[in-house]
Amino acid sequence: MSILSSRPYLTAILTLFAITTTYYYYYTTTTTTTTTTTTNPTMAASGATSDLLSHLHVSVTQSSTTPPTLTLTLKNTHPSTPLTLLTWESPLDPLALQLGLITIIPVNDNEEPSPLPLATIHVSRKLPPARDQLVSLAPGESRARDVVLREPVVPLGKVEGGVGGA
Numbered sequence: 001m002s003i004l005s006s007r008p009y010l011t012a013i014l015t016l017f018a019i020t021t022t023y024y025y026y027y028t029t030t031t032t033t034t035t036t037t038t039t040n041p042t043m044a045a046s047g048a049t050s051d052l053l054s055h056l057h058v059s060v061t062q063s064s065t066t067p068p069t070l071t072l073t074l075k076n077t078h079p080s081t082p083l084t085l086l087t088w089e090s091p092l093d094p095l096a097l098q099l100g101l102i103t104i105i106p107v108n109d110n111e112e113p114s115p116l117p118l119a120t121i122h123v124s125r126k127l128p129p130a131r132d133q134l135v136s137l138a139p140g141e142s143r144a145r146d147v148v149l150r151e152p153v154v155p156l157g158k159v160e161g162g163v164g165g166a
Helices: 008-039 046-053
Strands: 057-067 068-076 085-086 134-137 141-150
Touching: 068 134, 134 141
Parallel strands: none
Antiparallel strands: 057 068, 068 141, 085 134
């Protein structure tokens, strides 16, 4: 015999609690969403932010074969608005290759294309970011960064804990 069948009042209390919790959850979620959408100018402007980001174009070109080098370029194509970006986790990040932001897929006619396995790292960055880690692009302006494809700086055998990290 279960504890719930021997005590019907416990079943009633738990059922009432479940109904109240469900009602409260749906009521507060709907109210919060409606309130945030109508009164918070930052959230209302999020559509404008995504529109501005659509004017940020990325291009990749191979600028050298020895050593293999890629040039990553960000261009602001908006006709009148300058854009200011944090370089972290972007094509302009000096650690873009090491962070795994770039995937290299060699083209072979004989094989199915698959990405090259690249050793990646995880970094913790000091907040707030320094001014030199912010990039402002005027309308029509572009910024480029060269990424040299090379072996890891630290041999993977010397990393504590092996390739997967400690």
